[in-house]
Every structure is written in structure tokens, then in C-alpha cells.
Amino acid sequence: MQFGSLKLHGNILLAPMADVTNLPFRLLCKKYGAALVYTEMVDADGLIYHSRKTISRIVSCQEERPLGIQLSGSSAEGLNLAARLVEEQHNPDLIDINFGCPARHIVKKGCGAAMMNNPQLMADIVGQVSDAVSVPVTAKLRVYDNVDRTLKVVRMLEDAGASAITVHARTQHQNYAHKADWDVIGAVREELSIPVIANGDIVDEVTAQTVFEQTHCDGIMIGRAAIGNPYIFRRIGHYLETGEFLRPQDVNEQLDDFFEYMELAGKYDMLDYAGVKLNAKWFTRGLEGGRLLRTKINAARDIDEVIGIMGGLIS
């Protein structure tokens, strides 16, 4: 699959997720076969005003490449400037623009899904950012209630210079209780000539294959199902290639992944108490006695205590 000048070796991508897709987690997903990983959304203004917190979201390394940096912002000028800064200082393989985040604090600033009320602005942003940087520029958006409107807007983005489009097949106002409408993704695939990435409710081997068959999309993007479960990329990749299911990871293998996450987080100076606790809970999802385990992890007073609890699970 090719996004502009960027050739990808595979078609299963890791979704950008705030507070989840940091460098250690992206490296694990890459190890298990994610063809492209993205940072969480990075605020354009934060970059322009050198916010330390914002910049910490783009810590990267060579082994995780190719890397997409996702930007969110509310104006073409701001995103244009932020994209140039990001390209100069962080050298990403592509820049993605977030047109889909429905979180209230993001929409209130005119960013994320708020942009979908102004398709001309979306197209201007994609056009200006594509002109300003040399790497491919892609866009990730949700769908409209009306399929024709969705098709009109994605066509505007392609015409403006987008190298690929990711469609999260829910509207801004549908939360995760609604099932993603993969048929819309199929319609987008028919409308455009650039690659179309399907996103929403791809959770295992079968849903992955169904989405490919139903939409003829070029690639799939996995979000929540990868949290605490980077191995999902290997499972899905293996199934799509061979038609065979790999056995699920056992407890020790899940714990190995958690400890590898910890090692990488230590290496890149990204160990923080809240993040470690969250990841400990995520990486033990589905284990027997999970509820008691989570209560223990919640009560842990420091990182060492979390490590002790996790180490005690190894058999």
C-alpha cells in the first residue's frame, strides 16, 4: 500500500489514541506487525507555543518507523505552521490531520470533529499543509448522517491533496454504543482513488476479514482492541495471510508484553505512576480473577508495587 511517496509493508495500522499510543506501546505494536503507527493527536497551538507536554507526545525513535504524527487544530494557518515545525524537528513519515475527535474540550476549541461542519476549511487545511511539507498528508474523519455528504467531503479532501483517508464509520454524535457502519466505508472506497483505511469495531481476525471483504478498503486501522493487546496485529495478520487462527497468548506471554512495555517506558524516560497502573490493568484484561487484580493494582501506592503485583502472576 502506498500513501503518496510512502510505501507501507502491510495494511494493518494502529489507530492514534490519546494517552495510549505512546512510544513504548507503538514499538510493541510495530513488533507484532503494525504496518504504520501514529502518535496520539498533538495540539497545533501547543507545538507553536512550545508546550512541553505537547512536545512530549511526539517522542519517537527510528525502530518504530514508519511513524505518522497526528495534528489537531482549528485553523489552516495554525496547522500549516505546526506541520512545518513537526516536519523540521521530528521528521515524521507522514502527517495526519484529525477531523474526527468528538471530545467536548476538543470540539469546543473548534478542533477535531468540529471541523466537519466546515468542509471547505477541511479542504483548505489539507491543501495548505500538503503544500507546506514534503511528507504525505492524510486525514482521519468520522462520517456524516448522510452518505452523499460524506462522499462529497472525502472527494474534496482527495482533490485538495490528501494521500489517504481513514474513515471511522460513526458520526460525531454516535458514541461507541452504535455499531460502525462499514457500508459507508465501501462507498468512500468506490468514490476515491487514494487509499482508504477502514476504522471502527475491528476487534479480531473475523471482523478484520469481513471489513476487507465488505468495503474493499486498502487497509484497516485498529484502536481499542489493541489496548493492552498489541499481539492482535500478529493474530490478524497471520489469519489474513493463511486463514488460520493463532492460539491466544497465555498469561506469561501477556505479562512478557507488559514487562517489555515497562522496559521501553524506562528506556525512554516515560514511566509515570498513572500510566503504569493503566497499562497493568490493560495488559491483564481477560485474565482469571481480573476484578480482584484490578482492585489490587488500583490500590498500589507506587510503580514498584504494581511491578510486584504483576511479577506475582508469572507462573
Ligand SMILES: Cc1cc2nc3c(=O)[nH]c(=O)nc-3n(C[C@H](O)[C@H](O)[C@H](O)COP(=O)(O)O)c2cc1C
Ligand atoms: C482512548 C482513546 C483515545 C483516542 N484518541 C484519538 C486520537 O488522539 N486521535 C484520533 O484520531 N482518534 C482517537 N481515538 C479514536 C480511535 O483512533 C478510533 O478511531 C476509534 O477508537 C474507533 O476505532 P476502534 O473501534 O478500533 O476502537 C481515540 C479512541 C480511544 C478509545
